[in-house]
Amino acid sequence: MRTRPLKVALLGCGVVGSEVTRIMTTHADDLAQRIGAPVELAGVAVRRPSKVREGIDPSLVTTDATALVKRGDIDVVVEVIGGIEPARSLITTAFEHGASVVSANKALLAQDGAALHAAAEEHGRDLYYEAAVAGAIPLIRPLRESLAGDKVNRVLGIVNGTTNFILDKMDSTGAGYQEALDEATALGYAEADPTADVEGFDAAAKAAILAGIAFHTRVRLDDVYREGMAEVTAADFRSAKEMGCTIKLLAICERAADGESVTARVHPAMIPLTHPLASVRGAYNAVFVESDAAGQLMFYGPGAGGAPTASAVLGDLVAVCRNRLNGATGPGESSYAALPVSPMGEVVTRYHISLDVADKPGVLAQVATVFAEHGVSIDTVRQQGKDGEASLVVVTHRASDASLTGTVEALRKLDTVRGVASIMRVEGE
Numbered sequence: 138m139r140t141r142p143l144k145v146a147l148l149g150c151g152v153v154g155s156e157v158t159r160i161m162t163t164h165a166d167d168l169a170q171r172i173g174a175p176v177e178l179a180g181v182a183v184r185r186p187s188k189v190r191e192g193i194d195p196s197l198v199t200t201d202a203t204a205l206v207k208r209g210d211i212d213v214v215v216e217v218i219g220g221i222e223p224a225r226s227l228i229t230t231a232f233e234h235g236a237s238v239v240s241a242n243k244a245l246l247a248q249d250g251a252a253l254h255a256a257a258e259e260h261g262r263d264l265y266y267e268a269a270v271a272g273a274i275p276l277i278r279p280l281r282e283s284l285a286g287d288k289v290n291r292v293l294g295i296v297n298g299t300t301n302f303i304l305d306k307m308d309s310t311g312a313g314y315q316e317a318l319d320e321a322t323a324l325g326y327a328e329a330d331p332t333a334d335v336e337g338f339d340a341a342a343k344a345a346i347l348a349g350i351a352f353h354t355r356v357r358l359d360d361v362y363r364e365g366m367a368e369v370t371a372a373d374f375r376s377a378k379e380m381g382c383t384i385k386l387l388a389i390c391e392r393a394a395d396g397e398s399v400t401a402r403v404h405p406a407m408i409p410l411t412h413p414l415a416s417v418r419g420a421y422n423a424v425f426v427e428s429d430a431a432g433q434l435m436f437y438g439p440g441a442g443g444a445p446t447a448s449a450v451l452g453d454l455v456a457v458c459r460n461r462l463n464g465a466t467g468p469g470e471s472s473y474a475a476l477p478v479s480p481m482g483e484v485v486t487r488y489h490i491s492l493d494v495a496d497k498p499g500v501l502a503q504v505a506t507v508f509a510e511h512g513v514s515i516d517t518v519r520q521q522g523k524d525g526e527a528s529l530v531v532v533t534h535r536a537s538d539a540s541l542t543g544t545v546e547a548l549r550k551l552d553t554v555r556g557v558a559s560i561m562r563v564e565g566e
């Protein structure tokens with residue numbers, strides 16, 4: 138084993154960073170054996186230097202992250218600051234000064250992944266980011282390496298623990314959205330400002346990263362269609378139950394049937410209770426992958442939290458250190474397929490539409506005609522009437538999103554349709 142240590146600069150020492158240092162310290166001997174050289178923490182960049190940080194030599198702490206990554210003797214920079222800047226500049230500077238990078242930064246990878254991969258390649262360094270998608274769950278490396286010989290057709294995932302906690306609460310207790318969100322906030326599962334989670338921004342960043350790796354195609358954050366979950370109601374859950382389904386916020390990356398394009402989207406959807414993703418409870422994450430040869434695979438586990446996320450960071454650190462000792466780099470960006478990313482209108486799936494209609498003869502026929510005129514075939518219809526008003530629940534066969542949008546626009550114009558109470562996609566069948 139080499140005695141000269143590999144030097145690691147840690148950028149950020151918050152929820153994730155503090156666990157990274159703890160594991161690096163407590164597992165130092167094992168890590169050295171696994172890597173083939175000891176690993177030394179050479180510096181820790183933070184914003185508030187006076188904060189007490191257990192187990193960290195105060196002489197290593199600095200507020201000058203740029204000087205740390207420019208030192209020239211750093212082998213690996215671990216970026217767990219988050220956000221776009223200064224993380225982006227620090228990572229680029231790290232490559233320029235000879236370091237490889239491990240990052241947990243989904244927002245940055247989804248927005249600037251191509252440029253960062255290019256910088257890594259230009260300088261012959263590694264960029265690893267297992268922790269950026271679904272915390273502890275091994276996903277990036279299985280997609281990039283284990284499935285490199287297969288053809289992935291679909292990735293369907295619960296990649297945000299906060300939203301899964303809220304939806305699971307609504308499902309199991311009958312609570313409304315706000316009540317479940319309040320509980321998630323009180324228990325620390327939701328941030329004071331939950332927008333990034335409940336509006337699907339966090340999941341969309343992860344969908345962009347997953348789609349890019351799964352389909353060997355550049356998928357930018359802007360390519361991902363996104364709908365939040367604030368509109369999901371207790372009534373939607375009752376409807377879902379009647380269909381033998383539950384509701385999850387899903388990140389869905391799909392190759393088109395002809396293989397010529399891909400789509401990436403995030404939105405709430407009904408999935409059958411028999412689907413493995415339906416049994417993912419609480420704040421857990423899971424990603425279901427469908428490929429030509431392997432068939433169906435499911436990856437499940439804690440998608441966030443200091444120690445679970447640090448587990449993924451440490452796995453990357455070991456891999457990058459091994460590469461470094463071998464004078465090699467791991468796989469870089471693979472975007473050779475360069476498939477176009479289709480707009481949401483071209484996505485084909487099933488829909489559950491709940492309409493408030495007048496309770497009188499002929500309404501059902503009128504509604505059915507509108508569906509037929511837009512080429513959307515109806516699978517089932519359920520009608521419940523009271524006091525001259527009725528609710529009509531229509532479940533369709535597979536149709537394009539554009540056809541469904543046209544159908545709903547036309548339905549809204551019918552005198553007998555008082556309102557469209559909800560539209561939800563049905564996935565996982």
Ligand SMILES: NC(=O)c1ccc[n+]([C@@H]2O[C@H](COP(=O)([O-])OP(=O)(O)OC[C@H]3O[C@@H](n4cnc5c(N)ncnc54)[C@H](OP(=O)(O)O)[C@@H]3O)[C@@H](O)[C@H]2O)c1
Nearest residue numbers: 149150151152153182183184185217218219241242441442
């Ligand atoms: N938390 C999770 O469960 C989780 C899961 C998966 C991925 N991630 C990702 O991991 C990354 C870190 O998340 P986190 O939860 O650990 O964040 P956090 O608790 O807010 O920690 C951020 C750290 O960065 C430091 N920092 C902020 N601005 C800085 C600057 N300009 N220069 C140097 N240091 C700076 C902060 O310093 P102070 O300590 O002085 O404030 C803090 O130590 C993010 O990209 C996040 O998306 C987190």
